[in-house]
Amino acid sequence: MARGGRVVLSVWIGLIALSAIYVERHLRISGDLRLFMPAPHSAVERLLLEEVSEGPAARLLLLSLRGAGTDELAATSERLAAALRSDRAFRLVANGEYRLESIPQALLPYRYLLSPTLDHERFDGDFLRAQLSERERDLASPAAGLLEPLIPRDPTLEIVKLLQSWEPAQEPQQVDGVWFNARSDAALLIVETAAPAFDPQGQHAAIERLHDAFAGARSSPAERLAVSGPGEFSVMMQGRSEADARLAGILDTVGMILLMLLAYQRVRYVLLGALPLATAGIAGLATVTALFGTVHGITIAFGFTLIGVALDYPIFLFSHELPGVAQEDTARAVWPTLATAVTGICVAYLAFLASGVVGLEQLACFNVAGLAAAGLATRYLLPSTLGPAKRDYGQAILPQKLAALFGAVPRPGLLAGLLCLVCIAVIIFVPGPLWENDLGRLTPVPQAALQEYEALRQELGAPDVRYLAAVEGASADEVLAREERLQSALGTLVTRRAISGFDDAARYLPSRDTQLRRRAALPDAQQLTASLEQATRGLAFRPGLFAPFLQDVARARELPPLTPTGVAGTPLELSIGSLLIEREGRWTGLVTFIDVRDPRELTSLHAASDGAATVLDLKQASEDLVGHQRERILWSVAFAAVLLVGVVYAALRSAARTRRVVTPMALTTLVTLAVLHGLGLPMNLFHLIALVLAAGLGLDYGLFSERSSRDPSARRRTLHALLVCAAAACTVFAVLATSALPVLRSIGITVVIGVVGNFVLALVLIRATRP
Amino acid sequence: MLLLLPATAWCAALELDALLKSMARPAPASTHFVEAHFSSLLSRPLIVSGELEYLGPDALARTVQAPYYEHTEVRGENVTVERDKGNPRYFSLKRAPELRTLLGSFAALLSGDRAALEQQFDLKLDGDTNAWTLQLTPRDAHVRQRVRTMTVNGSGSDPRCITTAEPNDNTTVTLLAETAKTPLPQAPDRAWLDAQCRGAPH
Numbered sequence: 001m002a003r004g005g006r007v008v009l010s011v012w013i014g015l016i017a018l019s020a021i022y023v024e025r026h027l028r029i030s031g032d033l034r035l036f037m038p039a040p041h042s043a044v045e046r047l048l049l050e051e052v053s054e055g056p057a058a059r060l061l062l063l064s065l066r067g068a069g070t071d072e073l074a075a076t077s078e079r080l081a082a083a084l085r086s087d088r089a090f091r092l093v094a095n096g097e098y099r100l101e102s103i104p105q106a107l108l109p110y111r112y113l114l115s116p117t118l119d120h121e122r123f124d125g126d127f128l129r130a131q132l133s134e135r136e137r138d139l140a141s142p143a144a145g146l147l148e149p150l151i152p153r154d155p156t157l158e159i160v161k162l163l164q165s166w167e168p169a170q171e172p173q174q175v176d177g178v179w180f181n182a183r184s185d186a187a188l189l190i191v192e193t194a195a196p197a198f199d200p201q202g203q204h205a206a207i208e209r210l211h212d213a214f215a216g217a218r219s220s221p222a223e224r225l226a227v228s229g230p231g232e233f234s235v236m237m238q239g240r241s242e243a244d245a246r247l248a249g250i251l252d253t254v255g256m257i258l259l260m261l262l263a264y265q266r267v268r269y270v271l272l273g274a275l276p277l278a279t280a281g282i283a284g285l286a287t288v289t290a291l292f293g294t295v296h297g298i299t300i301a302f303g304f305t306l307i308g309v310a311l312d313y314p315i316f317l318f319s320h321e322l323p324g325v326a327q328e329d330t331a332r333a334v335w336p337t338l339a340t341a342v343t344g345i346c347v348a349y350l351a352f353l354a355s356g357v358v359g360l361e362q363l364a365c366f367n368v369a370g371l372a373a374a375g376l377a378t379r380y381l382l383p384s385t386l387g388p389a390k391r392d393y394g395q396a397i398l399p400q401k402l403a404a405l406f407g408a409v410p411r412p413g414l415l416a417g418l419l420c421l422v423c424i425a426v427i428i429f430v431p432g433p434l435w436e437n438d439l440g441r442l443t444p445v446p447q448a449a450l451q452e453y454e455a456l457r458q459e460l461g462a463p464d465v466r467y468l469a470a471v472e473g474a475s476a477d478e479v480l481a482r483e484e485r486l487q488s489a490l491g492t493l494v495t496r497r498a499i500s501g502f503d504d505a506a507r508y509l510p511s512r513d514t515q516l517r518r519r520a521a522l523p524d525a526q527q528l529t530a531s532l533e534q535a536t537r538g539l540a541f542r543p544g545l546f547a548p549f550l551q552d553v554a555r556a557r558e559l560p561p562l563t564p565t566g567v568a569g570t571p572l573e574l575s576i577g578s579l580l581i582e583r584e585g586r587w588t589g590l591v592t593f594i595d596v597r598d599p600r601e602l603t604s605l606h607a608a609s610d611g612a613a614t615v616l617d618l619k620q621a622s623e624d625l626v627g628h629q630r631e632r633i634l635w636s637v638a639f640a641a642v643l644l645v646g647v648v649y650a651a652l653r654s655a656a657r658t659r660r661v662v663t664p665m666a667l668t669t670l671v672t673l674a675v676l677h678g679l680g681l682p683m684n685l686f687h688l689i690a691l692v693l694a695a696g697l698g699l700d701y702g703l704f705s706e707r708s709s710r711d712p713s714a715r716r717r718t719l720h721a722l723l724v725c726a727a728a729a730c731t732v733f734a735v736l737a738t739s740a741l742p743v744l745r746s747i748g749i750t751v752v753i754g755v756v757g758n759f760v761l762a763l764v765l766i767r768a769t770r771p
Numbered sequence: 772m773l774l775l776l777p778a779t780a781w782c783a784a785l786e787l788d789a790l791l792k793s794m795a796r797p798a799p800a801s802t803h804f805v806e807a808h809f810s811s812l813l814s815r816p817l818i819v820s821g822e823l824e825y826l827g828p829d830a831l832a833r834t835v836q837a838p839y840y841e842h843t844e845v846r847g848e849n850v851t852v853e854r855d856k857g858n859p860r861y862f863s864l865k866r867a868p869e870l871r872t873l874l875g876s877f878a879a880l881l882s883g884d885r886a887a888l889e890q891q892f893d894l895k896l897d898g899d900t901n902a903w904t905l906q907l908t909p910r911d912a913h914v915r916q917r918v919r920t921m922t923v924n925g926s927g928s929d930p931r932c933i934t935t936a937e938p939n940d941n942t943t944v945t946l947l948a949e950t951a952k953t954p955l956p957q958a959p960d961r962a963w964l965d966a967q968c969r970g971a972p973h
Contacts, residue, residue, distance in 0.1 A: 136813075136817060137854065139808060139812065139813065139817060140808045140819045140835070141835075141852055142843050142845075142852060143850075143852050143862065144808070144810070145917060146867055148810065174849065174861075174863060175847070175848055175849075176848045176863065177848065540813040540816075540817055541812060541813060541814070542811075542812055542813060542814045545812055
């Protein structure tokens, strides 16, 4: 290598390193799926997006403890719950323990405003008499020890009524005072994490703490903890994606090194060939970091997939070298075609900026910056580092044989027309959905894990993850009042067995009006004393026993109604916080359902609330969202295609040549669609991204195949380049196609089909139509 | 004296074993009962009567028949209390250690299982075969906060009554079997109940 080459190489590597340091310092990777969702249009869509990542159902982790007798498991459950309750990573921990102590002293007088007793009863002589007779019987019953401490202060047992009404609508069975599954071989707990479900780092930390707490709580090492839930899945997904991607990376690297060695028989080319790709990756990352700051993990993963096009750039340079011709001159000769390819793909990516999806905009920036950098580096930096050319790769045997083979295909124009018709027929006539709308199908979570989660969810009576009602209002109180008016309709749903239970904020916190009405129904001290006197006559209670009761009622008559802010720091805050959400001055109350058996009946809630409640089918909404998103992406792709053709035309200045370059690419896209559909694989977002990548590669192949050169040996060098490019792309993406992860597999399969199609069609069609 | 000690201990042990063996009944066993509850919340005792059924080692049913109906069932760790009207009340035995103690002593007494009894209680036997007193003191300090002692009075192989003393001076006296059939006076007090427990002199 000349001295100048060494300087260039050092400066180049230095720049890559500096950019890497910049990225390392400033890049924040986000796991928030919303970056990849279109901007919400309606309040319901916004709620859906919030719900997807932050909703109460999405943050629940279901735990089961196994591997010991019920006594040990129950004790472990208690110790684990106690440990987790003091951990801020968890907002709520429930294991079935019934805790009178869970109501703070300050809230105790509020029981008369919170409990529904005063809606249909008065604290008069008759009512108190009936209650006190019952209490007398309680004292002679086995529950005496439990109730005795409450009776002087709370003879109507409002506390007990409240605690019971706050219990989950459907509870698992209790063994030893904690929840157990029906077979009594697993203690069950529910925890709600503070971190949103799609924050893999936060969930990972929470799950680690769970396991730590369990290790400290278990009675014997034989006891096992199983964690299940959306958060756990997102952690598992990330772990698997990383493991899969790492394996794919290793296989790809080995494959590429072997391929490059085989093609060029120069170790230096193997190493230098990787530099434009590295440049592309770092330039892309640095640009996105500078423009957005926060980058979605998916952007990075897809970005690095799509940027694989940059691998082709040095290959075009290497394959075209000729002994005796300066590398700089080869680069200059290749550059017009290469520049057209780079410009075409970059301009096409710009179309994604209009997609309205932040993740795709990031992806576009990443690729434009990366590919431009790789193209420029291949032209201006790479040649001087290569050293003198040693071979004419046009003399290689395989390209010559392939050229002869493809050149001998008869009537390629007719074949292309037939192929086109067959593909259209397959797409139209083969039954099956063309598009995949179910985001769930993309999840790499094993079916067994999903089934276990579903079973646990059923046992625990956890809220349904699909259906949800939203009640909106200008204030928290308006929402609570509207929810109260829904209670009877909800009750009807339960009695009609459409659902087995529901949960909403009004269950815990009545509206201001309701609280005031109950407060007004409380008798004054004089009346109450008289009623109490009448009620205790003839009963065995010690005189003066109920003084604390008189005091609490007197206190309750003075209390301002309890508000969402008033419950801060109490267990109620947890229950209410996830069900009553404030956003930009508007309040939304969520009504969650348990065990939805007949979703059609839920629609009655809309009418029952005079339109204040909207029933959401999260599955339907997410499918709609995916549909909207796809529509925008398809428009972007179409726009990108137009831009791309425009760039090619501008460069070639000939409609006929443009058609020759674009036809194989367009036909390949059609073939890919037909093959996927014929295999019964519905298209999803990832297939679309892969199609764009394949089209980008197709553009390179088309441009280079079409590159007019009267010298047959130069054409063979181009063929060598195309062969190496296609083999490289196939190696990389065939590895992905064998991945266990649906996302990676979709991309792999699509690109492999696309690369083979583009390569073959470019050779057959462009050769044949050459004048 | 030193020589006598082991012999005395051996004698007492034999007596307790014999007593326990003679009291053992196969499940299910049932008996009539009269119960008087003395509580610091009350100015006079509450008296109820009904049927106690021992259904097996961890199952007990208690049915109050007078002056009202109430049915309690303990199965495993779960307790259900049900009255003629209204919803049954459920709770865990863990929240009612006094009940667990009662159940445990019942199970151990009726199965004649001295080892099980001694695992839960310190035992003290007084009196003679005609009128004996077996005092059970819970070994667990936690349980002792709810149940100070249980005293079983009896004669021959029949327990006559159980007195449960709680730390806050709440006391429950349960008359069993034949003793429970004695007609109650207008206002039975502690002295009358204690006399019933000890057995009226023949």
